[in-house]
Structure formats: structure tokens, C-alpha cells
Amino acid sequence: MKSRVFTGFLIALVVAAAQLSADAAESRIPDPESRDDATITHVLNRLTFGPRPGDVDKVRAMGLASWIEQQLHPERLDDGAAAALLPPLDTAPASADPRELRRFARQQIQSLASEKILRATYSERQLQEVLVDFWFNHFNVYADKGRTAEYLAEYERAAIRPHVFDRFRDLLEADAKSPAMLFYLDNWLSADPDASERIDQMRTQRRANVFGRRPFGRLGRRVPVVPRPQPNQAGNPPQGKKRVRGLNENYGRELLELHTLGVEGGYTQKDVIEVARAFTGWTIDRDGTFRFVPAFHDSAEKVVLGHKIKAGGGIEDGEQVLDIVASHPATARHIAYQLAQRLVADEPPAALVDRAAARFRTSGGDLREVVRTIVTSPEFLASTVRDGKFKTPFALIVSTMRTTGATVSDAHALVQTLQQMGEPLYMCQPPTGYHNTADAWISAGGLVSRMNFATRVASGNMPGVTLPATLPPGDLALRLGSPEFQRF
Amino acid sequence: MNRRVFLKSGAMAMLSLGFAPSFLGRAAAAIGSHRKLLIAIFQRGAVDGLNMIVPHGEADYYRLRPTIAIPRPGGERMGSAIDLDGFFGLHPSMAPLKPLWDNHSLAIVHACGSPDNTRSHFDAQDYMESATPGLKATRDGWLNRYLQVSSEERNPLRGVALARTMPRSLEGRAPALAIGSVDEFGVRGGGAAFEAQYESATDPLLRAAGSDAFAAMRTLRQAAGTSYRPGADYPQTPFGKALAEIARLAKADVGLEVAFTELGNWDHHVNEGSVTGQIATRLDEFSRGLAALAADLGDRLADTVIVTMSEFGRAAAENGNRGTDHGHGNAMMVIGGNVRGGVHGKWPGLAEGHRFEGRDLAVTTDFRDVFTEIVAGHMGVSRDGLSRVFPSYVASSTPGVIRA
Numbered sequence: 059m060k061s062r063v064f065t066g067f068l069i070a071l072v073v074a075a076a077q078l079s080a081d082a083a084e085s086r087i088p089d090p091e092s093r094d095d096a097t098i099t100h101v102l103n104r105l106t107f108g109p110r111p112g113d114v115d116k117v118r119a120m121g122l123a124s125w126i127e128q129q130l131h132p133e134r135l136d137d138g139a140a141a142a143l144l145p146p147l148d149t150a151p152a153s154a155d156p157r158e159l160r161r162f163a164r165q166q167i168q169s170l171a172s173e174k175i176l177r178a179t180y181s182e183r184q185l186q187e188v189l190v191d192f193w194f195n196h197f198n199v200y201a202d203k204g205r206t207a208e209y210l211a212e213y214e215r216a217a218i219r220p221h222v223f224d225r226f227r228d229l230l231e232a233d234a235k236s237p238a239m240l241f242y243l244d245n246w247l248s249a250d251p252d253a254s255e256r257i258d259q260m261r262t263q264r265r266a267n268v269f270g271r272r273p274f275g276r277l278g279r280r281v282p283v284v285p286r287p288q289p290n291q292a293g294n295p296p297q298g299k300k301r302v303r304g305l306n307e308n309y310g311r312e313l314l315e316l317h318t319l320g321v322e323g324g325y326t327q328k329d330v331i332e333v334a335r336a337f338t339g340w341t342i343d344r345d346g347t348f349r350f351v352p353a354f355h356d357s358a359e360k361v362v363l364g365h366k367i368k369a370g371g372g373i374e375d376g377e378q379v380l381d382i383v384a385s386h387p388a389t390a391r392h393i394a395y396q397l398a399q400r401l402v403a404d405e406p407p408a409a410l411v412d413r414a415a416a417r418f419r420t421s422g423g424d425l426r427e428v429v430r431t432i433v434t435s436p437e438f439l440a441s442t443v444r445d446g447k448f449k450t451p452f453a454l455i456v457s458t459m460r461t462t463g464a465t466v467s468d469a470h471a472l473v474q475t476l477q478q479m480g481e482p483l484y485m486c487q488p489p490t491g492y493h494n495t496a497d498a499w500i501s502a503g504g505l506v507s508r509m510n511f512a513t514r515v516a517s518g519n520m521p522g523v524t525l526p527a528t529l530p531p532g533d534l535a536l537r538l539g540s541p542e543f544q545r546f
Numbered sequence: 547m548n549r550r551v552f553l554k555s556g557a558m559a560m561l562s563l564g565f566a567p568s569f570l571g572r573a574a575a576a577i578g579s580h581r582k583l584l585i586a587i588f589q590r591g592a593v594d595g596l597n598m599i600v601p602h603g604e605a606d607y608y609r610l611r612p613t614i615a616i617p618r619p620g621g622e623r624m625g626s627a628i629d630l631d632g633f634f635g636l637h638p639s640m641a642p643l644k645p646l647w648d649n650h651s652l653a654i655v656h657a658c659g660s661p662d663n664t665r666s667h668f669d670a671q672d673y674m675e676s677a678t679p680g681l682k683a684t685r686d687g688w689l690n691r692y693l694q695v696s697s698e699e700r701n702p703l704r705g706v707a708l709a710r711t712m713p714r715s716l717e718g719r720a721p722a723l724a725i726g727s728v729d730e731f732g733v734r735g736g737g738a739a740f741e742a743q744y745e746s747a748t749d750p751l752l753r754a755a756g757s758d759a760f761a762a763m764r765t766l767r768q769a770a771g772t773s774y775r776p777g778a779d780y781p782q783t784p785f786g787k788a789l790a791e792i793a794r795l796a797k798a799d800v801g802l803e804v805a806f807t808e809l810g811n812w813d814h815h816v817n818e819g820s821v822t823g824q825i826a827t828r829l830d831e832f833s834r835g836l837a838a839l840a841a842d843l844g845d846r847l848a849d850t851v852i853v854t855m856s857e858f859g860r861a862a863a864e865n866g867n868r869g870t871d872h873g874h875g876n877a878m879m880v881i882g883g884n885v886r887g888g889v890h891g892k893w894p895g896l897a898e899g900h901r902f903e904g905r906d907l908a909v910t911t912d913f914r915d916v917f918t919e920i921v922a923g924h925m926g927v928s929r930d931g932l933s934r935v936f937p938s939y940v941a942s943s944t945p946g947v948i949r950a
Contacts, residue, residue, distance in 0.1 A: 203668060321683055448751075477711075480724070487668045487671075488672055489682065496751060502702045502756075502759035502762055503702075503723045503724050503731070505744070505752070505755050506731060506732070506759050509740045510734060513733070533739070536740065539740055540743050541747035541748075544752065
């Protein structure tokens with residue numbers, strides 16, 4: 059009797075143990091409270107731009123879960139030291155001289171690119187900066203298009219960074235109303251085609267008020283800007299007796315395709331046009347800020363994704379569109395997929411995307427909660443996804459600075475290197491932004507530049523970059539240029 | 547979903563082809579077998595096609611451009627159009643190309659462009675390079691899709707861009723290289739230790755890319771030599787040097803099928819100039835470069851097509867700053883031994899009623915018709931292949947720039 063019970067107990071024990079080890083073998087999911095170095099390194103790789111010397115020990119000491127919680131609340135982290143390293147930015151010239159504006163734009167792009175590298179290298183708010191890079195690419199603007207560069211500093215500072223842990227709806231509105239996006243995707247020119255006469259009347263009335271030839275100066279006058287079709291870089295209006303003025307679908311299309319629902323999100327060409335109509339009149343004021351101009355707005359009824367927007371509306375038509383798309387289930391899914399793709403795997407696990415999308419819906423699009431769902435998931439911690447992502451040139455350069463503990467006194471040479479590697483910062487022309495998946499970046503030519511970059515840094519030949527006096531043993535160039543270091 | 551399929555097929559292709567640089571042997575075997583070569587040159591910034599290929603037989607051209615028109619052939623002491631066929635002429639800075647016209651190696655397609663009406667440089671360039679106007683979701687470029695359908699050979703030297711970053715035209719899953727110059731493409735110190743690392747990499751994608759990189763480096767070192775001198779007089783500019791490098795690769799027989807380079811600064815909104823000035827300077831560099839390339843290629847020109855393109859043309863009328871604003875139709879040039887010389891395409895005229903949106907040269911030939919003819923008639927891609935190079939587009943007719 060006794061022995062039978064004991065045998066039964068033994069069998070149960072063996073079965074349980076087998077089950078346990080089967081589970082472990084299958085998913086190899088460590089305890090989220092885990093303190094093993096491999097897990098900590100993985101988490102640091104994904105939620106920062108790479109561990110610095112000593113970071114693993116620091117996280118082990120404070121516990122992985124509390125470190126993650128801290129990163130989810132960047133406002134609780136003092137970042138004064140990193141902020142002090144950032145060079146001051148120039149302000150746009152008051153002059154309307156196109157050559158001077160071009161020179162300013164070029165310099166501004168350089169300064170912002172340096173700033174981005176320094177922030178990514180030194181900020182304590184690493185997850186925030188990882189997400190700023192993610193969301194900038196999600197809402198990409200191209201600095202070389204017309205006057206976009208003039209709006210760029212404010213774009214990242216005011217439209218993107220404050221909202222990466224905010225509600226998606228708030229991020230979306232900040233973006234929709236940003237001069238950089240309004241300019242880049244041409245919405246500032248979009249007007250009700252029937253509004254031509256109204257606009258011509260306004261223009262006649264206003265002619266006396268206009269200062270100079272600059273479409274919008276920083277002169278402080280609150281005079282609504284008059285959209286002109288396709289301003290060129292010299293700032294002169296196009297020729298033709300009658301100015302071509304009308305609906306521009308550019309923003310409407312990208313809002314649905316890239317920013318919210320996704321290309322397979324179930325919208326039609328009719329929806330694109332209706333969305334574009336809702337945003338007519340969303341433009342840029344003379345002082346370079348957002349302005350809604352009722353005279354350009356098409357106030358007739360619209361139907362967007364099955365929702366009726368009543369006739370007679372103004373700025374609220376566009377805001378209603380943002381409500382509709384931000385709460386659309388396809389948006390929850392699209393954003394969840396993209397975040398999981400950046401943080402977990404190029405082809406993220408479907409079950410995780412489902413849970414993150416569900417969290418998006420139940421939390422009202424709270425991005426902190428969506429990110430939390432992803433980064434505390436078993437899928438994120440599973441050893442199978444480790445080292446599965448391929449570093450973009452930006453991630454490679456910054457992680458090189460961080461892993462070596464290098465001092466970057468001047469980031470210009472690094473900015474230059476990024477250009478050569480094919481990721482010039484703020485200079486991605488298409489609205490898709492830079493991809494973060496391996497297929498976009500693994501190439502023979504790319505590897506050659508990576509090996510040369512590794513050699514240059516390791517031999518101390520990168521201007522503005524100083525390596526610490528003592529480095530871990532082994533060939534540094536080979537380590538930085540290795541296949542393993544290109545992954546994270 | 548598309549992305550996923552794309553990624554998978556890319557990885558599968560790499561895996562199935564293994565990682566041995568076997569193309570080396572094949573490239574060597576191909577020497578003397580005369581691969582067809584396509585050289586694509588992008589004039590970024592929208593060249594003024596009406597001052598490049600001048601419709602001097604068109605009275606409206608002179609009415610619309612009182613200060614910047616190119617005078618009728620033989621007209622002015624300061625310079626005038628070089629007559630081609632009694633109606634069209636070359637800008638006088640393009641004199642270096644006249645011999646190619648005379649021996650019927652230069653074809654021009656005028657009033658050529660995109661069905662999309664965007665006047666945005668970046669959208670129009672994107673559409674021309676993806677060759678899917680109006681569709682931004684296309685991930686790869688038309689030249690890369692050509693490489694994908696024409697051969698399984700894993701040789702990154704089949705497609706080379708002389709450019710800092712991979713141009714959109716050559717982006718995609720077929721291996722290709724973007725290099726600043728042949729001599730720059732190498733790892734300091736030879737990189738033997740790096741190569742060993744990549745050979746033993748557990749990651750198949752990186753192992754394949756590393757193998758491509760070192761194999762290409764070796765091929766280039768052996769075939770292209772180290773103290774190379776161009777065989778023609780190129781402009782001493784980045785564009786001239788890029789063209790010289792293309793000829794170098796073509797002559798070295800490294801398996802080159804598609805080459806790409808670009809020349810910018812055509813966006814002349816202010817003081818464009820006429821027979822002299824900004825556009826004349828740019829066209830001088832452009833034409834001397836192309837003429838040198840044709841001369842340098844020598845016998846290889848028989849198997850080569852050079853095609854020039856620009857995202858859109860410029861407005862028919864000059865603006866208030868003696869420049870031109872963004873327009874629509876433009877001119878493309880096709881140069882090569884197998885080319886049917888002449889001015890091709892239907893000329894829509896510049897009368898107001900015939901202009902696009904009342905202001906620009908209209909488009910009567912879709913730029914993809916020119917690409918299609920080159921890819922099919924010159925590069926020999928089948929009808930089935932064409933549908934993959936130009937998805938959801940079938941040229942209804944081709945301009946006739948390639949000799950049948």
C-alpha cells in the first residue's frame with residue numbers, strides 16, 4: 059500500500075518534471091524577475107541603444123522589473139547630464155533669401171543629427187529615445203523637402219518626444235498639426251477646390267498686410283497664410299494665369315496607409331479623398347505654427363470609414379477623422395505589429411501582436427501600456443528571439459559608442475559615417491521612414507562599411523571620438539565588425 | 547503580409563544558393579561572351595527638357611520663353627540649337643553628343659514621363675525608380691527587379707550603383723552594390739580576419755552577404771587592377787569619375803549587367819540661363835561625360851544601352867525669375883550600338899490647349915514604355931519576366947528606340 063502510493067507519487071513527480079523540462083525546452087522563457095546576465099543583456103539590447111560597461115551589473119542590482127518600470131517613466135529619470143552635452147541649435151534666419159535659408163537648413167540638419175547621436179549615446183531615458191527614433195520613422199518627414207528643415211527641431215521636440223508614452227490619439231493630433239508634417243505631406247496646400255473665389259477675395263483684402271515675399275516669416279503677424287501650389291525652393295510662386303488650387307490627397311493617404319490603419323487596413327480610395335476633404339484648411343501660419351483657415355475648408359458632408367461627418371463643420375472635421383482612425387481596430391493591430399517588430403522580432407509572434415493590439419483597445423490607445431505588454435511578455439524574453447534583430451547603421455554607431463564607453467566630443471564624423479552607410483539622419487525621402495528589419499540593411503556593401511567603421515573606431519581614427527584608456531582584451535575592430543555585433 | 551513573403555523569399559533564395567562565391571568561376575567563363583549592359587543615369591532635380599532637346603520648329607516655344615529659349619539653329623552668334631531633324635535640336639552645350647546622333651546611336655523620346663501628375667521631386671523620383679507611379683508601397687526598384695527575374699546568379703557585381711547609398715532603382719532582394727569608387731571598395735588591411743569571422747558566422751544572411759562582399763572585393767582587385775586609367779577624357783567631376791568607373795567595370799568583365807549613377811542640380815527656378823548660364827554648364831558636364839563613356843566603352847557599346855531620365859519636366863513658360871517651375875513631360879535619351887537613332891514619341895505641341903493642365907508639356911509616352919523596350923528588346927527579358935519587372939503594367943506600344 060505504502061509502496062504503491064510512493065510509486066504513484068514518484069510517477070507523478072517524473073511526469074511533472076518531464077512536463078516542466080518540456081515547457082522549458084519549448085519556450086525557454088525565463089522568469090521576468092530573472093537576474094541572469096544573458097537575459098539582462100537582451101533586455102538592454104532591445105530597450106536601449108546597447109549596454110555600456112557596467113550596465114548589466116547595475117540592472118542586476120536593481121532588478122530587471124524595476125529597471126523596466128523606470129524606463130517606462132522617463133520623467134522619473136534625471137537626464138541633466140546628457141542634456142548638458144547637447145550643442146545649442148541655431149534659430150532660423152529672419153531673411154527670406156533662399157540661399158541663406160538653404161544654408162541654414164543644411165546646418166540645422168547637421169546639428170540635429172549630431173544631437174540625435176549624442177542623446178542616443180548618453181541619455182538615461184534610453185527607452186524613450188529608442189521610441190523617439192521609432193515614432194520619427196513612423197511619422198517620417200524629409201528634411202530636404204522645401205522648408206521642412208525649419209520645422210524639424212520643433213517636430214521632434216514637441217510633436218514626437220512628449221507623446222511616446224502618451225495616448226496614440228494625442229501623438230497623432232500633435233503630428234497632424236505639426237508644421238513639419240503639414241509641409242512634408244503637402245496638406246498645407248490642400249484646399250476645397252470650390253474655395254478659389256473665397257480665397258482670391260481674401261487675398262485681395264489682405265494684400266496690404268503682407269510683409270515681403272516670404273510665404274511665412276517670423277514676423278509675429280497673425281495673418282493666415284494663403285496656400286500656394288508647389289512652392290519651389292526659391293520661394294517664388296508658380297506661373298500661370300489661374301493658380302492651380304485644390305484638394306491634395308498626400309496626407310490623407312499616408313495617414314491611413316502608414317500612420318494608422320496600415321496598407322491592408324480596409325480603407326478605399328473614396329476614404330482617402332474624404333479624409334483629405336476633412337483636413338482642408340489645416341495649414342501653416344506666417345509665424346510657422348499650425349492654423350486652421352475656414353475659407354479653405356470643404357464643409358460639406360463626408361463619410362469616412364462608414365462614419366458620417368456632418369456638413370457645416372470646421373477644424374473639428376479633421377479632429378473627428380483622427381478620433382475615427384485612432385480608435386479603429388486596424389490601427390490597434392498595425393501599431394501593435396510595428397512596435398513588436400521593432401522590440402521583439404522582424405516577424406513578431408502573432409499571439410503577442412494580438413495581446414498588444416487588445417491592450418491598445420482596452421487602454422484607449424495608451425502607448426505606455428502597449429509597450430509594457432510587449433516588453434514584459436514571455437515572447438519578448440524568450441531566448442529564441444535573442445540576437446534576432448539586425449542593427450540599423452544608426453543603432454550600430456550608437457551601440458559602438460556605448461559598448462566601448464567612448465567619449466563623443468563631436469558627432470560630426472559619425473553623422474558623416476551614417477550618410478555613407480545609407481542612413482543619413484532626417485534625410486529619408488519616402489514617408490515610410492527607415493526600416494528596422496534585417497532585409498532592409500543586410501548587404502555586401504553595407505558590411506564593408508561596417509568593417510571599415512569598426513577598424514576606424516578601434517584604431518582611434520574617428521574624429522571627435524575618444525576611446526577609454528583601458529579596454530577589455532581582444533581585437534576591438536574584430537569585435538565591433540563581427541557578425542554577432544551587427545545583431546542585437 | 548507582403549513584407550513577410552518578401553523577407554522569406556529573400557532568405558530562401560540566399561539559403562538555397564548557399565554561400566560559396568561560385569559566381570567567380572562563372573564570371574571568368576563569361577569573359578568574351580558579351581553580356582548585355584544597361585547603364586541608367588538619373589538627372590535628379592528635373593532637367594528642363596525643352597531647353598535640352600529644343601523644339602525649335604515650334605513658335606509657341608519662343609513665345610513662352612522670351613529670355614531663356616535656345617535660338618533656332620544657325621541663328622545667333624552667341625550660340626544656337628544644333629539641328630537634328632529640322633524640328634528638334636540639341637542645346638549647344640550638347641555638341642559632344644552630335645557624333646552619336648550622326649551615326650544613329652542616339653535616340654530621344656520627347657514628351658515622355660509619368661502618368662502621375664505629382665510635381666513633387668521626391669514623389670516623382672520615387673515613382674520613376676520603383677517604376678510604379680502612384681504606388682508608394684513598392685519596396686524594390688525596377689533595376690533590381692530586372693536582376694531578380696533575369697538570373698539566379700548570386701553576383702553582386704551584376705548590379706552596381708556608383709553612388710553613396712543604394713539608389714531606389716537598385717534596391718531589392720537581388721544582390722547589388724553601391725560604391726563610391728572601385729578603389730574605395732575594400733577593407734583596410736585586406737580584412738582576412740573579418741572574412742574568417744563571416745565565413746564561420748552562424749547567421750546565414752550575414753554569411754552570404756560577407757561572402758559576396760569579399761568575393762566582390764577580390765574580383766574587383768584582380769579584374770579592375772589597382773592603377774587604372776580611364777580610356778577617354780571624362781569631366782573631372784564626381785559625375786565624370788562615376789562614369790569612368792562604370793566603363794572600368796564594364797571592360798573588366800566582372801559580370802556587370804546594370805549600372806547606375808546620377809547627376810543633380812537641375813532645379814533651375816531662378817536664372818536658368820539659355821545658351822550660357824546654369825543649364826548650359828550642367829549640360830556641358832552631362833554631355834561630355836556621356837560622350838566620354840560611349841568612347842571609352844568602344845566595342846562594348848554594341849552590347850550597351852545608356853538611358854537618361856529625370857523625374858519630370860519643367861513648365862513650358864519661363865517664370866518671373868528667368869527660370870522654370872516644375873512641369874510634367876520631359877525628354878529621355880537612349881544611347882547604344884543597338885539603338886534606333888532619331889527623335890521618337892508623339893509631339894503634342896506647346897499650344898495652350900495641348901498643354902498638360904494648361905501649362906506643361908503633355909506626356910504622350912509613359913516612361914515605362916521606354917524601360918520596357920530596353921528590358922525586353924535589349925536585355926532579352928521574356929513577356930512573363932516583364933510582368934514582374936513592371937507589375938500591373940503592360941506597355942500598349944513601345945517607342946521603337948531599340949533595333950528589332
